[in-house]
Amino acid sequence: MYLGNLTQKESGISGTYTYMRRGTNIPSFPDLYKEGDDIDKYITFEEGNLFNKKVVGWKWLSILDIGVDIVVNLDKSCYVDRIKIYQNHGSAVKSVKVFCSDENARFSCKGRMDAAADGELTDNLLEVTLGVYAKDIIIRLDACFKDIIIEGIDIIGAVFDDYMIYPVPASINIDSNSSMLISYLKNIIIDVDASEDTVFAANLLKEKFYENYKLMLSIMNPNADTSSTIGAGNAVILGKCNENKLLDAEVDEKPSSEGYIIKVCNKGVFIKGADRRGLIYGIESLLMLIKDKKIPLCEINDYPFMEFRGVHFGLPPREEIPFIKRLIRYVFAPMKMNTIFLEFAGGMRYDRHPKINEIWEEGNKKAKAGIWPPFPHGTMVSGGSVLEKHEVADLVDYARSYGFEVIPEVQSLSHVQYITAAYPEVAETEEEVKNVADIDLKKEDMPPDKFYKDSYCPSNEKSYEIVFDLIDEIIEVVRPIRFVHMGHDEVYTMGTCPLCKGKDHSDLYASDVNKIYNYLAGKNLKMMIWGDMLHTVTRYKTPPAIDKIPKDIILLDFIWYFHIDKDIEDHLLSHGFSVIMGNMYSSHYPRFETRARKKGILGAQVSTWKRMDEYNMGFEGKIYDFIYSANMMWSALYREDLRLTFDHMISKIMPRIRSQIHGEEYPSLSKTKKCFQIELPCTKRDGSVPEELGSLYEIFGKPLAVLPKVAG
Numbered sequence: 271m272y273l274g275n276l277t278q279k280e281s282g283i284s285g286t287y288t289y290m291r292r293g294t295n296i297p298s299f300p301d302l303y304k305e306g307d308d309i310d311k312y313i314t315f316e317e318g319n320l321f322n323k324k325v326v327g328w329k330w331l332s333i334l335d336i337g338v339d340i341v342v343n344l345d346k347s348c349y350v351d352r353i354k355i356y357q358n359h360g361s362a363v364k365s366v367k368v369f370c371s372d373e374n375a376r377f378s379c380k381g382r383m384d385a386a387a388d389g390e391l392t393d394n395l396l397e398v399t400l401g402v403y404a405k406d407i408i409i410r411l412d413a414c415f416k417d418i419i420i421e422g423i424d425i426i427g428a429v430f431d432d433y434m435i436y437p438v439p440a441s442i443n444i445d446s447n448s449s450m451l452i453s454y455l456k457n458i459i460i461d462v463d464a465s466e467d468t469v470f471a472a473n474l475l476k477e478k479f480y481e482n483y484k485l486m487l488s489i490m491n492p493n494a495d496t497s498s499t500i501g502a503g504n505a506v507i508l509g510k511c512n513e514n515k516l517l518d519a520e521v522d523e524k525p526s527s528e529g530y531i532i533k534v535c536n537k538g539v540f541i542k543g544a545d546r547r548g549l550i551y552g553i554e555s556l557l558m559l560i561k562d563k564k565i566p567l568c569e570i571n572d573y574p575f576m577e578f579r580g581v582h583f584g585l586p587p588r589e590e591i592p593f594i595k596r597l598i599r600y601v602f603a604p605m606k607m608n609t610i611f612l613e614f615a616g617g618m619r620y621d622r623h624p625k626i627n628e629i630w631e632e633g634n635k636k637a638k639a640g641i642w643p644p645f646p647h648g649t650m651v652s653g654g655s656v657l658e659k660h661e662v663a664d665l666v667d668y669a670r671s672y673g674f675e676v677i678p679e680v681q682s683l684s685h686v687q688y689i690t691a692a693y694p695e696v697a698e699t700e701e702e703v704k705n706v707a708d709i710d711l712k713k714e715d716m717p718p719d720k721f722y723k724d725s726y727c728p729s730n731e732k733s734y735e736i737v738f739d740l741i742d743e744i745i746e747v748v749r750p751i752r753f754v755h756m757g758h759d760e761v762y763t764m765g766t767c768p769l770c771k772g773k774d775h776s777d778l779y780a781s782d783v784n785k786i787y788n789y790l791a792g793k794n795l796k797m798m799i800w801g802d803m804l805h806t807v808t809r810y811k812t813p814p815a816i817d818k819i820p821k822d823i824i825l826l827d828f829i830w831y832f833h834i835d836k837d838i839e840d841h842l843l844s845h846g847f848s849v850i851m852g853n854m855y856s857s858h859y860p861r862f863e864t865r866a867r868k869k870g871i872l873g874a875q876v877s878t879w880k881r882m883d884e885y886n887m888g889f890e891g892k893i894y895d896f897i898y899s900a901n902m903m904w905s906a907l908y909r910e911d912l913r914l915t916f917d918h919m920i921s922k923i924m925p926r927i928r929s930q931i932h933g934e935e936y937p938s939l940s941k942t943k944k945c946f947q948i949e950l951p952c953t954k955r956d957g958s959v960p961e962e963l964g965s966l967y968e969i970f971g972k973p974l975a976v977l978p979k980v981a982g
Contacts, residue, residue, distance in 0.1 A: 272429040273438065273912055276348050277321040281429055285344040286312040287320060292337040292410060302327035302417060312343075320423055325358060327419035337363070337413040342425070347405040350427040351914045353381075355396040355409070358419035362390040364412040370404035377408060390414050401914035428915045432566070435558045436897075436919050437606055437904040439572040440529075449564040450503070450534065452479075455487060457505040461514045462491040467546035468509050470671060475506065475553045483563065492516060506539040506556075510549065517542055528608065529573030532556055534565055544573075547608060547673035554604040558923075576866065578850050578873025579903035580609035581896060582679070585617040585662065586882040587653025593884055593931065595668055600930035601893065603672040605900035610669050611755055611875060613679040614744055616688035617652030618662050622739045625692040627656045633691060643721050646687045649881045659747050666748050677798065678748045681757035682737050683725060683782050689736055690723040696733045697723035698763045698770065724762050728782040729769035738789055745793065752796060753824070756786050759800030761812070775811035779803060780818035787820055800852060801825035801842055807833055816845050824872065826852035834860050843870040853877045856899040862910060866902075874903050884932060893928070894920065 272281045288311050291298040299305060303325045305318055315321045320340070328338060353368055365384040369377040381398040385391045407425070411418055432446045458472045472489050479485045487506070509517045511524050517540055525531050525544040530552030533540040541556060543549030555572065559565055581602060586594045602610070616630030633645035634654030648654045666676045681688075690697035726733040745754065764775045787797045797820075802808060804816040804825065825847050827839050839849050851859070851866070851874035865871065876899045880886040887893050897920050902908045908916075929936040 271431045271434065271438075271442070271444075273907060273909070273915065274426065276344065276350070276425045276427050276429070277315045277423075279316070281348075283344055283346065283348060283429060284315065285342060286314050287318065287340060287342045288312050290339040290341055292339050292412065294339075298328070298333070298338050300326040300328050301332050302329045303419065320420065321425075323356075323422040325419060325421050327358070327361070327417060328413075330413070330415050330417050333413040333418060335364070335413050335415055338411045338418065340409040340411070340423070342407040342409065344405050344407070347403050348427050348429050349915060349918060350400045350402055350404045350407070350425060351912050352397055352399045352401075352426050353407075353409060354424040354426060354911070355398075355411075356421040356423070357392070357394055357396055358421050359394070360417065361419035362392045362414055362416040363396070363418055364390065364414040366391065366396050366398055367410040367412070368398050368400060369408040369410065370400070370402055371406040375406070377406075380404070385414075390416065397911075399914060401918065426911050428912070428918075433559050433561055433568075434919060434922065435555045435570070435572075436923060437901040438907050439555065439570050440906060441571040442568065443570075444566050444568040446566055448567040450539075450567070452483060452485060452560060452563050452565060454504055455479075455485070455506060455539070458487050458489045459505045459507045459514075459516065460489065460491055461509055464491070464513060465510060467543075467549055468513060470546065471543065471549035471553055472508055474550065475508065475556075478553070478557055482557065482560075503536050503538045506541065508541050508549065508553075510543055510545065523571070525571070526573035529571070530555070531572075532559075532568065532570040534559075534568050536567075539565065545673075547606075550603055550673055551606050554606075558604075574606065574608075574904050575906040575908070576871075576873040576903045578609050578875065579607045579900065580611055580677075580850070580873065580875030581607055582611035582613070582853075582875050582877040583882050584613040584615065584647060584651035584878075585657055586665075587655060588657060588661065590653070590881075590883045591661065591665055592933070594665065594882055596931045596933060597887075598669055598672055598674070600927060601896055602674070605897055606904045607896075607900055608674060609873070609875065610674050610676045611679055611877075612666075612676055612748070613647070613651055613681065614740075615647050615651040615681060615685075616656070616692075618657050618744070618747070619659055620740065620743055622743060623692070623736060626688055626740075629692040630654075630688055631656060633687075645691075646685060646722065646724075647681075650879060653881055659743075663747050675751065675753075676748055677750060677753045677755050678744045679755040679757060680737070680740055680744055682786060683728065683758050683779070684761040685724060685757060685759070686726050687722040687724060689726055689740075693732070693736060694723065696726045696730050696736065698725040698727045698767050699723060700763065700766045724760075725764065727767050727769055728764075728778045729767075729773070734785060734789075737786065741786075741789065745795070750795060753798050754790055754795050755798040755826070756783075756790075757800065758783065759802050759828070761803055761810070764812070774814075776814035776818065779812040780815040783815070783819045783823070787823065796822060796824070798824045798826060798850075801827040801847075801849065802829045804845075805829060805838060805841060807836070807838055807841075816842075816847075821846040822848075824848050824850060826850045826875070828852035828877075831855065831858065834858065837861065837865055839865065839868070839871065843868060848872050850875060854899055854902075856895055856902060859902075862902060863908065874899065888928075893931070894924070897924070897927070 276283050289298050319326050367379050367382040370380045371377050380402050381400045383396055383398050431444050433444055458475055460468050460472050476487050479487050507517045520540050521531050521533050521542045525542055525548050527544050528547045530543045530548040532552055541552040543552050616626045620626050634648040636642040637644045669676050764778055765773050790797050803810050803812045806813045825842050827849050830838055842849050848870045850872050854874040854876055876895055878892050880890055901916055929939050
């Protein structure tokens, strides 16, 4: 697979182009800045100026208000994401239209860029998005009595192989002409002394081969079972470095951290992983390679671009735990994510502070009944209920088995309504609200002087007795290996209670951070917090605290989407902090390629901020966001200008993923279930539903909405 500029030699695509008067077959070659003296009618990409960043141009007297068609012929159909036209200063066009031909050689407009009414396009970069397969392309430049001067054109897109891996691997070499049938595979070979990581990976491969293809592979080792015939090429040989002699003999290269190497040849399928994650990622990539029950001969060396590749969500409702496990197994691990940020609030049973659980459940029940305002993060964490510790531990263990680092988030200082509702004596308070009519029962994060108190008092020692107890109970269940995320975002109320009034906000903030930092350090754990309170682009009074807290605290920066014109992480980086791109919604994170490569940027995480269930994740577009963002975090080959290309790749794998996380195979993917289209007749003139719809009641098990009336 090739991703990038299709007119460059590396793409393997050759082609020609020429110039015509707009809408005709009359040649219209540049006359202001020419292609050259000895140019034929059809110019190859290599010999011409247009696709080699050399200037071509037309005098306005020769094009008037008509314009030029640039006719491009590729030697085969490719996926065209967008076309970039680099305009010289002083040039202007009325519009750009791009036409592509179909299989019948009929052209239609697939993308355009127009100036405002009576305006002109004078920008240096004119970009038309397409998202289509094309072989023959016409780029139409509509003139406006101005010179047209072009400094080059890029046709951005992809040349897809018959086989695809997503996220995009660092290095892949596929022989599409040679393959092996998966039915030929009989065994998974691991060493007799294989590590727990390898044993887990072997069982995962065995399970998924059976799930997907009903093929039962046997897990064997060459020392204990001398009957296995490795040389026949009927096995998957699996292991880590220096663990399997057969594997090391065929694949002598060492994978990078979290990386894997796959080699498929006549001797068999070889997968070498750097660690448990690398083995799992290698297995998932092998499964993606299978098409029509064939695996191509290939060599793949893959490894991650970013260290932290995370997803953030609240504890799931009890009934959704199976769904979360399917997300881990079929989305997060195959997409090569490695970190789960798990928010707790009042959603786990606290033995030391049962009052928190009591008020959590009471608040959520009353909110549902409309008696109280929505309890902040109430439906997001445990669905408003309380999980038992063994349920949380089981979910954490399941995630950890797939190589995930689980980092608990203990909201502290702010968004602590789950604490202050149970212990109002620690709340950072303001003057009580005098007019209860000011309380908005529909608003979740209402002003702090209203119903719930959003902050605890950082000058009250009882605040820390509670917070430290919660930390103890949570880390006892989760057993984090490196970090605890301590919240600290959007501290709306500071310096208002009798103990804090008049104190510097940055001192109050830093004092709280440092107390919790030191407590965690005593347990050999490091701290993460949100970074918004340390930014100078907000109205908070806490930014000076950036010089009052330890530099090894990792900051999650999420307010980038309020300032998309600025690289606001530079402020945090310049003060010596490491940063994770927080709440990284792929749809609008600008300048990712350059920002992600800055020293101190460790990774990114996608947040849900919703109840964790299939409906919410689908409706809010989170499943897509997980998958798209995973490629950004894993692959150094990610480019913003290939957005539609990656969309197209996702569209190929999404039906299978949605089926897997649904827990039941969709009819469209089934070989045994039949899909059929139901034609819905309209209601009769009198508004009644035709008798033909009666059978649909039996299919869907519920009444149908009244259909719109039509005349006749």
